[in-house]
Amino acid sequence: MLEVQDLHVYYGGIHALKGARLKVDRGQIVTLIGANGAGKSTTLRTIVGLVKARSGSIRFNGEDLSRLETHEIIKRGIAISPEGRRVFPNLTVLENLELGAYNQGHETFDRQRQWVYSLFPRLEEREKQLAGTLSGGEQQMLSVGRALMSRPQLLLLDEPSLGLAPLVVEEVFRIIQTINKEGATILLVEQNAMAALQVAHFAYVLETGRITLEGTGQTLLMDERVRSAYLGESTQSV
Amino acid sequence: MLSYCLPPWKGFQSVSGTIFFQQLINGMSLGSLYGLVAIGYTMVYGILRLINFAHGDLLMFAAYAAIYCVTLFSLPWTLSFPVAILMTGLMGIVLDRTAYKPLRNAPRISLLISAIGASFLLENLALVVLGGVPKAFPRPDVFDQVIELWGLRIQVLTIYTPVVTLALLAGLLFIVYKTKAGKAMRAASKDFETTRLMGINLDRIIALTFLLGSSLAAAGGIMWAMKYPQVNPFMGVFPGLKAFIAAVLGGIGNIVGAVIGGFLLGLGEILIVALLPELAQYRDAFAFVILILVLLFRPTGIMGEPLTDKV
Ligand SMILES: Nc1ncnc2c1ncn2[C@@H]1O[C@H](COP(=O)(O)OP(=O)(O)O)[C@@H](O)[C@H]1O
Ligand SMILES: [Mg+2]
Numbered sequence: 001m002l003e004v005q006d007l008h009v010y011y012g013g014i015h016a017l018k019g020a021r022l023k024v025d026r027g028q029i030v031t032l033i034g035a036n037g038a039g040k041s042t043t044l045r046t047i048v049g050l051v052k053a054r055s056g057s058i059r060f061n062g063e064d065l066s067r068l069e070t071h072e073i074i075k076r077g078i079a080i081s082p083e084g085r086r087v088f089p090n091l092t093v094l095e096n097l098e099l100g101a102y103n104q105g106h107e108t109f110d111r112q113r114q115w116v117y118s119l120f121p122r123l124e125e126r127e128k129q130l131a132g133t134l135s136g137g138e139q140q141m142l143s144v145g146r147a148l149m150s151r152p153q154l155l156l157l158d159e160p161s162l163g164l165a166p167l168v169v170e171e172v173f174r175i176i177q178t179i180n181k182e183g184a185t186i187l188l189v190e191q192n193a194m195a196a197l198q199v200a201h202f203a204y205v206l207e208t209g210r211i212t213l214e215g216t217g218q219t220l221l222m223d224e225r226v227r228s229a230y231l232g233e234s235t236q237s238v
Numbered sequence: 239m240l241s242y243c244l245p246p247w248k249g250f251q252s253v254s255g256t257i258f259f260q261q262l263i264n265g266m267s268l269g270s271l272y273g274l275v276a277i278g279y280t281m282v283y284g285i286l287r288l289i290n291f292a293h294g295d296l297l298m299f300a301a302y303a304a305i306y307c308v309t310l311f312s313l314p315w316t317l318s319f320p321v322a323i324l325m326t327g328l329m330g331i332v333l334d335r336t337a338y339k340p341l342r343n344a345p346r347i348s349l350l351i352s353a354i355g356a357s358f359l360l361e362n363l364a365l366v367v368l369g370g371v372p373k374a375f376p377r378p379d380v381f382d383q384v385i386e387l388w389g390l391r392i393q394v395l396t397i398y399t400p401v402v403t404l405a406l407l408a409g410l411l412f413i414v415y416k417t418k419a420g421k422a423m424r425a426a427s428k429d430f431e432t433t434r435l436m437g438i439n440l441d442r443i444i445a446l447t448f449l450l451g452s453s454l455a456a457a458g459g460i461m462w463a464m465k466y467p468q469v470n471p472f473m474g475v476f477p478g479l480k481a482f483i484a485a486v487l488g489g490i491g492n493i494v495g496a497v498i499g500g501f502l503l504g505l506g507e508i509l510i511v512a513l514l515p516e517l518a519q520y521r522d523a524f525a526f527v528i529l530i531l532v533l534l535f536r537p538t539g540i541m542g543e544p545l546t547d548k549v
Contacts, residue, residue, distance in 0.1 A: 074437035
């Protein structure tokens with residue numbers, strides 16, 4: 001469904017992605033893990049066209065995305081919950097969801113809203129509230145819910161667990177699995193490698209702009225290098 | 239200049255109730271014009287964080303457009319005014335596309351300089367192409383009528399102006415708060431990137447902002463030209479400045495605030511003259527004193543939220 005090959009991205013003189021690549025098949029949860037500054041967000045931002053790659057290719061359902069503008073890429077069936085949630089604080093919860101469904105008709109909007117409310121009942125309770133007044137966890141739910149409003153084929157999530165209390169993190173990962181079971185393909189970017197690998201079908205490790213490891217979630221959970229570098233365990237104890 | 243102030247009661251004594259009331263209406267009428275023009279400043283500021291210095295010149299553009307629709311194409315005013323308003327709205331989009339859009343990622347100071355340049359360009363282009371001799375504005379007869387109201391004789395234009403302003407404000411608020419595009423405008427005023435991530439064509443939303451703001455400025459410009467029927471290339475400068483001050487007074491970025499700021503400024507100007515005739519010659523200075531006071535003591539204006547930078 002999504003195929004990224006040999007992606008090179010520069011910020012001025014900084015070479016942020018040095019040949020990153022990944023593949024997401026329909027129905028999967030694929031995770032991209034890596035330390036802070038590895039280039040995970042840059043990868044997602046390049047996929048949705050906020051950042052332009054110097055070289056490499058991004059194909060979605062066979063179509064090259066690199067020449068398209070962001071809003072055109074989104075219309076092709078990709079949605080993103082960006083890093084830092086980025087809900088519109090001056091709009092109500094419902095208005096945020098409406099913008100998530102900007103290019104959809106009434107029926108899609110109504111149907112998706114019901115679905116999002118069933119996933120996140122808190123959002124329904126706070127429908128009329130300004131998004132800026134929500135708690136961090138609620139804003140994260142809104143950010144994910146808003147992305148789901150367009151009924152995307154592919155959902156990109158950038159660190160949905162960042163800054164959330166452990167219980168809320170658990171809930172977020174449970175919901176990610178639910179969303180996937182109900183048909184959405186997910187590319188999940190995380191620093192919380194343990195949780196991400198547990199839900200992922202396939203995983204990539206990104207280090208300073210390069211993919212250094214890949215494998216199924218289970219394989220990488222067992223991998224010594226992953227365990228020592230990202231799961232906070234020393235190799236001796238394994 | 240404050241040392242020239244006479245005690246207010248001295249002024250009050252010389253003003254009769256009717257004249258005071260008359261001036262109140264005049265002040266509202268003038269203020270509503272400021273408000274109408276202020277909306278455009280506030281909308282563009284809200285989305286681009288830019289003081290669109292060329293905004294005032296759109297009044298002039300609209301007035302000339304209306305004149306030429308009437309004189310060259312002999313259109314009736316019922317047609318020529320809407321055409322002029324539409325043309326000015328499109329002119330606003332052209333202004334954005336040529337002067338501001340190429341600078342979307344540039345430092346804000348570049349944008350400001352470009353705005354000042356665009357303003358000079360419009361004024362001097364008008365001077366060269368249309369000439370510096372003021373043209374008479376063909377005011378339709380319907381606006382000339384005088385009606386008796388509570389013993390006052392008032393030109394209907396004076397009444398129509400605030401009514402038109404409030405009607406346009408209501409329409410605008412409907413667009414901004416109830417339509418999808420309006421919600422996208424409010425979203426874009428906080429966060430361009432995330433707005434685009436919703437699948438929204440940001441350029442269209444910015445164009446819509448300029449279209450709406452400039453159309454309202456055109457309505458203001460036409461009413462201004464009917465009030466002071468001498469049209470010249472620089473006619474937009476002063477109302478533009480006053481409207482800008484009104485927008486700051488109301489809280490820049492806030493649409494309702496802009497109209498409230500306009501009303502207050504217009505009322506203030508007229509009442510100062512009415513109550514303290516000794517200060518009449520300082521009428522224009524009044525607005526600038528207000529500007530300085532607002533910037534010193536309440537930079538967010540009456541309705542403004544704390545100014546936030548954009549992500
Ligand atoms: N807007 C930017 N300008 C300059 N450098 C940036 C910008 N965004 C990210 N970078 C740099 O690119 C690298 C990758 O960043 P990012 O993709 O945000 O990493 P991650 O999401 O994995 O933490 C980092 O070195 C970061 O400093
Ligand atoms: Mg990141």
